[in-house]
Amino acid sequence: MAGHVTSPRASTVVFLLLLVLLVVTVLAAGIEHSALAILVALAIAITKAALIVVYFMNVRFSDTVTRMASVAGFVGLAILLVLLMADYLTRPTDWRDRETRGTTPQTTLETGEESSRSAWHARNSSGDRRRNLVE
Amino acid sequence: MTSRVAHHFENAQQQFHAATLGMWAFLITEVMFFGGLFAGYTVYRFAYPEEFILASKELHLTLGAVNTGVLLLSSYFVALAVHAAYSGRNHATAMFLAGGIVMGLAFLGIKAYEYSDKFAHHRVPGPHFWPDDGHAIDSENDHVTQDAGERHGEHPAVSPTTKERVQLFYSFYFAMTGLHAAHMVIGVVLLSVIAVAALRGSFSPEYFTPVEVGGLYWHFVDIVWVFLFPLLYLIR
Numbered sequence: 001m002a003g004h005v006t007s008p009r010a011s012t013v014v015f016l017l018l019l020v021l022l023v024v025t026v027l028a029a030g031i032e033h034s035a036l037a038i039l040v041a042l043a044i045a046i047t048k049a050a051l052i053v054v055y056f057m058n059v060r061f062s063d064t065v066t067r068m069a070s071v072a073g074f075v076g077l078a079i080l081l082v083l084l085m086a087d088y089l090t091r092p093t094d095w096r097d098r099e100t101r102g103t104t105p106q107t108t109l110e111t112g113e114e115s116s117r118s119a120w121h122a123r124n125s126s127g128d129r130r131r132n133l134v135e
Numbered sequence: 136m137t138s139r140v141a142h143h144f145e146n147a148q149q150q151f152h153a154a155t156l157g158m159w160a161f162l163i164t165e166v167m168f169f170g171g172l173f174a175g176y177t178v179y180r181f182a183y184p185e186e187f188i189l190a191s192k193e194l195h196l197t198l199g200a201v202n203t204g205v206l207l208l209s210s211y212f213v214a215l216a217v218h219a220a221y222s223g224r225n226h227a228t229a230m231f232l233a234g235g236i237v238m239g240l241a242f243l244g245i246k247a248y249e250y251s252d253k254f255a256h257h258r259v260p261g262p263h264f265w266p267d268d269g270h271a272i273d274s275e276n277d278h279v280t281q282d283a284g285e286r287h288g289e290h291p292a293v294s295p296t297t298k299e300r301v302q303l304f305y306s307f308y309f310a311m312t313g314l315h316a317a318h319m320v321i322g323v324v325l326l327s328v329i330a331v332a333a334l335r336g337s338f339s340p341e342y343f344t345p346v347e348v349g350g351l352y353w354h355f356v357d358i359v360w361v362f363l364f365p366l367l368y369l370i371r
Contacts, residue, residue, distance in 0.1 A: 005221045005347070006214060015211040019204060026200050029369035041365035049358045056214045056354045058347070063152055069159035073166030077173070084174050088181065096182040 004061040014055040021048050049074075139342035147341045158348045162355050169314065169359055176307045176366060179300075186300035191370035193258065193272040194308070195249055199368035202245050203360065209238030210357040213326070216333075217350045220343035225336045228346060232330035235353065239323045246316055253305070260306045265298045308367055315363060318356045325349050 006014075025044040029037060054060050059070045144150040180187050216231035256272050257263055271293070293301075329349045332338070338346060 005218050008215055008218055011211060011214040011218070015207065015214075018207045022200065022203050022207065025365055025369065026196070029365070029371050037369075037371060041369050045362050045365050048361045052210065052354050052358055052361070056210055056357075057351055058155075058217070062155065066152065066156050066159055069156060069163065073163035073170075076163070077166055077170040080170055080174055081177055085177060085181070088178055 005058050006055050006060075010055060014051050018048055018051060139339075151344055151347070154344045154348055155351065158351045162351065165355060169311070172307065172311050172314065173362070173366075176311070179303055179307070180366075180370075183300040183303065186297055187304050188370050189271065189297070190301040190304035190308075191367060193256075194368050195252070196368050198245055198249055199364055202242050203364045205238050205242045205245070206357050206360050209235045209242070210354050212238060213350045213353045217343070217346050220333065220338040220346040221340060223339050225333045225338055228333040228338060228343075229330045232326050232333065232346075236323055236326050236330065239319055239326070239353075243316060243319055243323075246312065250309075258305050259309065260302045264302050264305070265293070311363055311367070315356065315359050318359070322349075322353050322356050325352060 021044050025041055028040045028044070031037060053070055057070070059067055062070070140147050140150050144153065212231045212234035216228050216235065219225075219227035219231055253259060257265055257269055258272070326349055329345050332345065
């Protein structure tokens with residue numbers, strides 16, 4: 001006998017749980033509180049993924065090294081997202097307005113002065129960039 | 136019948152563990168592959184929340200939810216197929232795999248309908264994205280009128296900046312669901328090959344590794360959609 005797999009009975013219970021979670025996540029999205037809603041949606045998605053990994057993918061019958069491999073990818077992705085957002089969320093916010101066409105340089109909300117980013121934008125506006133290419 | 140254990144393995148148990156671990160190693164690279172798109176999505180979701188909400192509301196929530204259920208059902212069939220192979224029931228394995236394949240094709244069919252709808256409404260990123268006489272799509276009301284003039288008064292003009300950010304959302308939408316759909320197509324081919332092998336009586340309690348490994352791939356593709364669905368369709 002090679003390995004061991006989840007029984008049809010357990011698979012059925014897990015499948016029904018997944019359907020319940022699907023209904024819950026759709027209903028929860030109808031409530032208009034965006035900050036909380038995205039946390040609820042992500043918590044439900046992570047729960048569904050965990051059910052699929054542990055039961056459908058038979059990780060509960062796996063040896064230790066396979067269990068470690070099954071979480072390694074998600075841990076790596078979590079590190080990517082946390083460090084990435086730690087960077088972006090602690091920057092001045094005006095990078096968001098930078099790349100849009102046809103807008104004049106933005107001023108920062110805090111000071112009302114033209115920010116260095118906007119100056120960057122002004123320097124690199126299409127006319128200047130074309131001139132740089134010619135030079 | 137010759138042994139299914141390759142000569143470099145001690146026994147069937149060791150071979151099975153090596154194969155599943157190898158598949159998980161591949162799936163880690165898949166997590167990173169999709170992870171780049173999820174990371175890019177996260178950055179711009181925080182940067183342009185209003186425009187992402189506006190764009191997300193244009194997606195067809197009912198079809199997205201139905202598709203999630205269809206995919207979960209296909210994963211359930213595949214889990215049953217793995218157990219049938221493990222029990223040495225080759226015919227049942229093939230039938231359950233066929234169920235998973237049919238559900239996978241149903242998913243792709245619904246996705247194709249959604250794509251064609253987005254093409255019809257000029258929501259594909261490119262030079263013809265959201266033309267000047269266009270308006271927001273009302274996804275709750277399936278029959279969006281093509282006559283822009285008729286409803287023009289109800290929809291205030293949308294600024295070019297907003298349109299560009301909505302276009303960014305659709306770029307992520309098509310890249311992420313497109314990559315996922317490509318994985319689905321590969322998965323359908325994979326399951327078909329395994330189902331044919333099952334019909335030939337290839338699997339036994341000692342050797343059902345292809346069914347288990349193919350199942351791992353299919354369930355992983357399911358997990359990707361479990362995250363795509365709330366991120367793309369459920370932003371409100």
